[in-house]
Amino acid sequence: xxxxxxxxxxxxxxxxxxxxxxxxxxxxxxxxxxxxxxxxxxxxxxxxxxxxxxxxxxxxxxxxxxxxxxxxxxxxxxxxxxxxxxxxxxxxxxxxxxxxxxxxxxxxxxxxxxxxxxxxxxxxxxxxxxxxxxxxxxxxxxxxxxxxxxxxxxxxxxxxx
Amino acid sequence: xxxxxxxxxxxxxxxxxxxxxxxxxxxxxxxxxxxxxxxxxxxxxxxxxxxxxxxxxxxxxxxxxxxxxxxxxxxxxxxxxxxxxxxxxxxxxxxxxxxxxxxxxxxxxxxxxxxxxxxxxxxxxxxxxxxxxxxxxxxxxxxxxxxxxxxxxxxxxxxxxxxxxxxxxxxxxxxxxxxxxxxxxxxxxxxxxxxxxxxxxxxxxxxxxxxxxxxxxxxxxxxxxxxxxxxxxxxxxxxxxxxxxxxxxxxxxxxxxxxxxxxxxxxxxxxxxxxxxxxxxxxxxxxxxxxxx
Numbered sequence: 001x002x003x004x005x006x007x008x009x010x011x012x013x014x015x016x017x018x019x020x021x022x023x024x025x026x027x028x029x030x031x032x033x034x035x036x037x038x039x040x041x042x043x044x045x046x047x048x049x050x051x052x053x054x055x056x057x058x059x060x061x062x063x064x065x066x067x068x069x070x071x072x073x074x075x076x077x078x079x080x081x082x083x084x085x086x087x088x089x090x091x092x093x094x095x096x097x098x099x100x101x102x103x104x105x106x107x108x109x110x111x112x113x114x115x116x117x118x119x120x121x122x123x124x125x126x127x128x129x130x131x132x133x134x135x136x137x138x139x140x141x142x143x144x145x146x147x148x149x150x151x152x153x154x155x156x157x158x159x160x161x
Numbered sequence: 162x163x164x165x166x167x168x169x170x171x172x173x174x175x176x177x178x179x180x181x182x183x184x185x186x187x188x189x190x191x192x193x194x195x196x197x198x199x200x201x202x203x204x205x206x207x208x209x210x211x212x213x214x215x216x217x218x219x220x221x222x223x224x225x226x227x228x229x230x231x232x233x234x235x236x237x238x239x240x241x242x243x244x245x246x247x248x249x250x251x252x253x254x255x256x257x258x259x260x261x262x263x264x265x266x267x268x269x270x271x272x273x274x275x276x277x278x279x280x281x282x283x284x285x286x287x288x289x290x291x292x293x294x295x296x297x298x299x300x301x302x303x304x305x306x307x308x309x310x311x312x313x314x315x316x317x318x319x320x321x322x323x324x325x326x327x328x329x330x331x332x333x334x335x336x337x338x339x340x341x342x343x344x345x346x347x348x349x350x351x352x353x354x355x356x357x358x359x360x361x362x363x364x365x366x367x368x369x370x371x372x373x374x375x376x377x378x379x380x381x382x383x384x385x386x387x388x389x390x391x392x393x394x395x396x397x398x399x400x401x402x403x404x405x406x407x408x409x410x411x412x413x414x415x416x417x418x419x420x421x422x423x424x425x426x427x428x429x430x431x432x433x434x435x436x437x438x439x440x441x442x443x444x445x446x447x448x449x450x451x452x453x454x
Contacts, residue, residue, distance in 0.1 A: 002166045022169035022212065025199070044162060045200035052266050058240070059266040064199045066192075068169060069216060115265065133351045134264025 007071040011036070012080030020067045027051040027062035030077055038078035038107045042136070049135030052108035053077050059115045078107035087114050089155060093148040101139035108135050113149045123153055164202035171214045175300050178215050178327050183302050185211045186324045192216065193236055193275035196267050221274070221329055226251055232332050235274025240265075242273065251335040254293060254342035254362055258285040261344070264352045274328045277313070280320045280383070283354040285346065287314050288378035291386060292342075292360040295333045301326035314383040341365045343438040346379075347430050349421065355379045356422045359387075359434040363442050370394050375438060380416040380427055387431075388413055393439060400448065403439055407432040407451050 004019040011034060018033055027044075030036040030053070042048035044063045051062040054076040081087050087110055093099070100106045109132065116123055116131040123131070128149045129142070137145060172178040182189055189211035192198055201207040215221065221236040224247045231251045233242070242248050242259045249256050262268055262276075262285055276286045277297065290297070290310035297308045302325055310331075313321050322328060336342075346358030357379045364372040375390040389409035392402065416427035436451035 002168050005169065021166065023164045023166050025163070025203075028163070044203045046196060046263075046267060049264070049266065058269040060270050061196075061266050063203065064195055064267070065270065066169075066195070066199070066214075068171075069192075069195070069214065112266065130351060131265055134266055 005068055007068055009070050009072060010074045012076055012083070018067075022066065022068055024067045025063050026053065026055075026060075026065040026067050026070055026075070029067035030062060030075070036077050036079050038082070040104055040107060042104070047134075047136070048105070049108045049112060049132075050105055052111045052135065054081075054111065054115075059111055078111060081111060081114065090114060090117070090148070090152045093152045093155075094145070097144045097148040097151065099140060099144040099148040105135060105137045105139075109137065109145060113145075113152075117149070117153055117156065121153070121157060123149070125150060162203055162205055164199065165205060165208040167202075167209055168211050169214060170211065171217055173217060175218060175220070175327060175329060178213055178218065179300055179302060179325065181211070181213045182327060183325045185213075189213050189324070191275075191278065191327060193278075194238060194270040194272040195275075196263070196271035197275060197279040197281065215327070224248060226335065229335050230332050231335050232330055233273055234330050235328050236272050237274075239263075239268035239271045239273070239276075243268065252293060252333050253336060254344055254360060255286075255289055255333075257342065257344040258289045258360055261285055261346050261348075261352070261355070261358070267352075273331065277331065278320060278322060278328045280314050280316075280318050281354070282317050282382050282384075283358075283379040285344075285355070285358060285360070285378065288358065288360040288376045288384040289344075290331060290333075291384040292362045292374045292376040293333045294362075294374065295331050297321075297328060298330040298332060299326040300329045305329075307332075311386075317382040319382075336362075337364065339364050339366050339371075341442050343375075343441050345434055345437060347434070357416070357427050357430040357434060359431070359438055360384075361390075361438050361442070365442055368443060369397060370439070370442060373442075375435060377414070377431055377434075380414050380431055382417075385414070387435060390435065398439060398443060398445075398448065403436065403448055404451065406439075407435060410435055 008017045030039045040050035042050035046061045046064045053062045190209035192214040221234045223234045295310040297313045299306045341363045343361040346355035348355045361375040375387040377385045389406045411428045416424045440449035
């Protein structure tokens, strides 16, 4: 049965029904079927982190997840996190610190960084680097990215002491 | 690249999964978390005709403790191992090692059963299983089979599992009162496959190593217990005896060469790790330099 299978899932809060081939990975499903092209496809074998999305609240590699495996699940992409305002401060910090140049890695970086910030109120630079170790950036050299994440954590602590 | 086309089945029980494996044999691959299988398929290193997705088998998920043993279901994810209080209390080596596995997004999907069945010679968990003297539990058409971890890994990506068997759990002896552990690996980037790594489980009493199971990974086609460490057991370790053991280690290893390191470099790194291991287990910082003054 290499025929398409029916899947139903939620993407950025919207219910989606689709027919997909089993071989289709989640990154290509989001990009090609739903036109959510904020999820980037870099290495396609789990090394670069550009395709990071959330499934059921946890970050995953969408290139290493089959679309059929997300049947019944809740997927959030950079479009969802951006539109909801959840990471508006993190995005602003990235801008302020020049934490992106070409922007290819940025959606994955933002999602991975937000995942850390949700769990760690006061991450140190080593923890930030550890958490982002699975996300490649080929422009900025990471320093500015770590700065932006550290700054966002600081501002969020001040907002909610 | 993209994975080639395959047929997909999502069984609802272990027995149905085994039926599928019996029916399709070598043409099928089991999909657990997919963090090793899907990269291999995307790179077209593997092109199975059938994928048997066991992700729905919730009975294979979870950690239980009893009778001095800790049992971990095959679908327990690396992220679950890291957070588990049972693992921290009864198999702390495993918790330590899991922090070195890949990156958070991969640990959220990768599973212990998948990692062991995949049997990458550079991965952490197979070496831990050998160091911890674990038992792998597999289900096949003839029922359950228990395989000692020391016999489970048979080569690069090769295990004692037959094509019709499903790895369902691992069982480990719970850590005893005086047990201690060591885990470290040397890699270019945190989370990358180790160039060389070492997992060790020990019993330390009166400043001696009364037991030591030191198992290297990344130096062979399977986890490799360090025979040379035997000379350090039940004796007072001196800089000279450690230095001798490290030389013997260097003799017994025949590591592969690849883009990351040649055999000589791997031997050198293995010596460094064993020296750190003994130094940390005995809490004697002066031994960390490997017996050199």
